Amino acid sequence: MKRVLILGGGFGGIATARRLKQKLANDVDVILVDRRDYFMVGFRKSWALVGESTLEAGQKPLESLSRIGVDVRRATIEATHPQEKSALVDGERIQADALVVALGAELNTSAVPGFDEHAFNVYDANDIPRAAKALSDFQGGRLVIGIFGAPYKCPPAPYEMALMIRDRFKARGVKASIEAFTPQPMSLPVLGQAGCDLIESRLAENGIDFYPNHKATAIEAGEVVFANKRMPFDLLLGVPPHRPPAVVRESGLVGESGWVEVNKRTLETSFADVYAIGDVTQIMLANGKPLPKAGLFAEQMGETVAERIASKFAGEEPVATFKGEGGCYLEVGGGKAMLVQGRFLVEPEPEVSLAEATTGFMDEKRSFETQRLMEWFG
Numbered sequence: 001m002k003r004v005l006i007l008g009g010g011f012g013g014i015a016t017a018r019r020l021k022q023k024l025a026n027d028v029d030v031i032l033v034d035r036r037d038y039f040m041v042g043f044r045k046s047w048a049l050v051g052e053s054t055l056e057a058g059q060k061p062l063e064s065l066s067r068i069g070v071d072v073r074r075a076t077i078e079a080t081h082p083q084e085k086s087a088l089v090d091g092e093r094i095q096a097d098a099l100v101v102a103l104g105a106e107l108n109t110s111a112v113p114g115f116d117e118h119a120f121n122v123y124d125a126n127d128i129p130r131a132a133k134a135l136s137d138f139q140g141g142r143l144v145i146g147i148f149g150a151p152y153k154c155p156p157a158p159y160e161m162a163l164m165i166r167d168r169f170k171a172r173g174v175k176a177s178i179e180a181f182t183p184q185p186m187s188l189p190v191l192g193q194a195g196c197d198l199i200e201s202r203l204a205e206n207g208i209d210f211y212p213n214h215k216a217t218a219i220e221a222g223e224v225v226f227a228n229k230r231m232p233f234d235l236l237l238g239v240p241p242h243r244p245p246a247v248v249r250e251s252g253l254v255g256e257s258g259w260v261e262v263n264k265r266t267l268e269t270s271f272a273d274v275y276a277i278g279d280v281t282q283i284m285l286a287n288g289k290p291l292p293k294a295g296l297f298a299e300q301m302g303e304t305v306a307e308r309i310a311s312k313f314a315g316e317e318p319v320a321t322f323k324g325e326g327g328c329y330l331e332v333g334g335g336k337a338m339l340v341q342g343r344f345l346v347e348p349e350p351e352v353s354l355a356e357a358t359t360g361f362m363d364e365k366r367s368f369e370t371q372r373l374m375e376w377f378g
Helices: 011-027 044-050 062-068 128-137 157-172 189-205 295-313 359-377
Strands: 002-007 028-034 038-040 059-061 071-074 077-081 086-089 092-095 098-101 141-147 176-181 208-211 216-220 223-226 230-232 235-239 274-276 325-333 336-343 351-358
Touching: 002 011, 002 086, 002 092, 011 028, 011 062, 011 098, 011 295, 028 062, 044 128, 044 157, 059 062, 059 359, 062 071, 062 359, 098 295, 128 235, 141 157, 157 176, 157 189, 157 208, 157 235, 157 325, 189 208, 189 336, 189 351, 274 295, 295 325, 325 351, 325 359, 336 359, 351 359
Parallel strands: 002 028, 002 098, 028 071, 098 274, 141 176, 141 235, 176 208
Antiparallel strands: 038 059, 077 086, 086 092, 216 223, 223 230, 325 336, 336 351
16 A cells, blocks of 8 residues: 655645545555644634634644544654655654655744744744733733744734734724834735735724834844844734744755745655645745745645645556645734735736735635634544
8 A cells, every 4th residue: 555644734734635535545544743733724823812712712633634544643753854755753764655745834933032032923823822911911002013034924914913903902992003024125025016005005004114124133122123223112023034844954855945945836846756835845936936835825735746646656647736826814903804816826927916805805714714624624
């Protein structure tokens, strides 16, 4: 029997496992390894941060995938050996006929001196309860939301958080300034100037000051340090720099970009029968910008890889390709959300747009989570 080893139980890993079982059923041994025992849609962190819901309300046990025949293992991946299509998992070497690396992006707080001491990491589910309490206790002053590196996953999220927090402050009668900064030249470069103008206008309309081209070098008590200025804060919510996990960086899979570079249509790496999907990869678009790191794309990549592996196991020529079509929602408060959508891999230029905020898009955002949790976990 053929075996597929999937490292990572996020959108991409789950989608790969499910599609393989749909295609090959009991003719394939699918092992999925993750250090966590649950799956959670990333944008739930924003809801938990502002007190709209809890993290736990959106968590489902990965073990539920065993009902469709997936061998789910909660374990530590100690090493990845792509040349052998194997990994060392809790001391056990697992060999496979195909290896899928879906380990996501690691939050590298150590890259910014003072981050751990002075900032709340709003991209770390473990730090969200602490950040939510600090936000709930905040009675006024200067709130700063900082993006400390790029690329980072779910690009609209920091701006979404700023708008949702402003909404909550209004409801509570909290008088506070909110500022957001990014090292990038505009809020969401993949959108182009017109789309970024819409987001930045929305921030301005809500009294949120936005600072592009601001690359922080350190954080000190009450101040973010830049090359030629300092930004005071009373409360700092930070998005730390991202990088691939150590077991990926040490595996020989990472290219000059610092990420795993793959064939953008087939998700193949430079190693035979080894694929990488989701946030651990970097796919460059025709305009020289990277494909956004988003759950929907990881899911689509996983399904593509599963189709290709299934065809290869069946002795057929794989034809499935990753289309890079879709998008994500940007919640703006007041029960509304914008929609960033596009055909990101088309040439000579990606076709990306931003739809104005509606309650319908907010309903779609909620359904995005609900549908997957129900379909994947029952």
